[in-house]
Amino acid sequence: MDSNSVSRRKFIGVAGGVAAGAAIAGPASAATKKPAAKKPAAKKPAAKPAAVNKPGSGVVNYWNHFTSPVERSGFEQVTDGFKKDFPAIDLKVEAIQNQDWMTKYITAVQAKSGPDAIMVTASRIADMVRIGGLASLQVRSDAWPTLKSNNAEGAVKGMQYLGQQYALPCFIFIDWMYYRKDFFAAKGIKEAPKTLEEFRLAAIELTDPSKGRYGFALRGGSGGWGFMPKLMTAYNGPIVTNGKCTLELDNAIDALRFWVGLVTKDKVVPPSVLSNGYGQIMTSFKTGETAMLWHHTGSFVEIGDALKYGVEVATAIQPKGPKLTAGLTSPLGNGIFKGSSNPDGAWDFITYWGDTKAQLAFLKATGYFGAAKPVFKDAAVTGQPAYAPALQGLQENWNDYTFPGYDNWMTNTCLPEFQKAAGGKQTPEQAARAIWTELREVTGTN
Structure with missing residues (x-):
């Protein structure tokens, strides 16, 4: 994370007092005798600080x-x-x-x-x-x-x-992936893919449109904006460091070619991909329309209610790109x-x-x-x-990143540019350049 930790302060009350002593004059005549110094009053203990967190109602x-x-x-x-x-x-x-x-x-x-x-x-x-x-x-x-x-x-x-x-x-x-263990076994695929290329090849192998089955439940509709930063980080390493864009255009292009290619070239996703949000990708996976799903642990119980872990479905860390994993x-x-x-x-x-x-x-x-x-x-x-x-x-x-403008950049630049490319209205290269340019603008990178 970009933020630095702040040391925890301690709130303590300190009470103190001052010992006082009387000033004693030497022997003198009544005419020259100085009045005795007054004994200073002892200080009252300091009040305890008010409670910071009070019970609510x-x-x-x-x-x-x-x-x-x-x-x-x-x-x-x-x-x-x-x-x-x-x-x-x-x-x-x-x-x-x-x-x-x-x-x-x-x-x-x-x-x-x-x-x-x-x-x-x-x-x-x-x-x-x-x-x-x-x-x-x-x-x-x-x-x-x-x-x-x-x-x-x-x-x-x-x-x-x-x-x-x-x-x-x-x-x-915690990002991870679900995969249909039974579908993998039927195709002779012995383990979950560890790299993005292994993932792509497995998705191709598992796709059979004649049976209404596709290798991957890609979220190309509502909520799908977060996958572009994940893919670009997997290809590039951190895309923002100390508030400035560190994404190389070539790496952005490779990431978009991969993600768009799953739709346009490899055709391993359902035809409804560009309108598929959370509900659609979950339903497609649970019903067997798709064989792999990228999500996070928050859907563990939902998936387990529909499929048996260890028999029909299994979990794995998300695949790794040239630099980092595609999960955050x-x-x-x-x-x-x-x-x-x-x-x-x-x-x-x-x-x-x-x-x-x-x-x-x-x-x-x-x-x-x-x-x-x-x-x-x-x-x-x-x-x-x-x-x-x-x-x-x-x-x-x-x-995950926390820089200002991050959420808006994902929602209003990353997803629309991907959708245009996946829908054939522009090339992956054009989408990548638009996303890269806007990221530099958002982060004030010259």
Whole structure:
């Protein structure tokens, strides 16, 4: 992550007193005797500092962008536990579509009327802070030692901007891939692909349009914007370093040729690819229309409800490009909206989900790995062999970018340019140049 960690301050009260002594005059006549010095009054002990984080009560309004049934069901596990532990707080939840998130957030900031607690992703944190709707949590988090003692360092840093803590992590996106183990066996493919080229060849081998089967569930519609940065990083290494573009145009071109080629040349994806969002790629994989799927651990339970792990489906780390893997890790957390009418209640909620108990409940219901280190060692993880690639991904995946303008660049440049190329309206080279040019503009790179 780009942010640097900030050392935790300690808040302590110090009481002190001053010993006083009387001044004693030597023998003298009554006429010349000086008045005795007055004994200074002892100082009162210094008052203890006021508590930084006070218990909350009342209504807490919270915004998130959970939209899938499994996510919502898992989130209910969190909110039910919170209500039991914090009965004085009435949590009101509003779910917002991911594609509408920033528009609604900007409107709330302009109107100075938003929620109390709010979901924050690493890819958006810089923009959300700069727009002005996130309150700094530095003082509160310094007084909450659990943040750094209990959570993975990368997750904590991913919720910072310019050295300030603006959100508390509650889980980590860990990219990996699912593949139909039974389909692989039928084709004599013995293991999951380790490189992008092996992945492409496996997708070709597994594709049979006459049977309505395709090698890969490529997400070319809503939500598909994040794959271009992943592919370009796999070919280039980091595409932004210290806030400046380090993406080479030739590497951007190679990445777009690969991704677009899966659609136009290799034809290993369903014909509906350019309109396929989350629901479509999940359905295509679960029903056997597609043989491989790139996603993250958050869909583990959903996939397992439809297919049997170890028999029909297996998991693997995402394939590696010339420089890095095509998968990332990225924390998600919660912050407090600037101007919240109930910041103490909001803090109670985001610290509840920022600790092990709630994160384990969410993992068991969905597959999302918590940011708390005890989650990684829990039997729910260590006792499930299919989670092994996720632990591997924590070591080998690269950390998501957090530079200002990142989310907008992905959404409004990367995806549309890919779609135009995959739809035959421009070449992969033209798409790559447009994406590369805009990235340099966003990062102010000459």
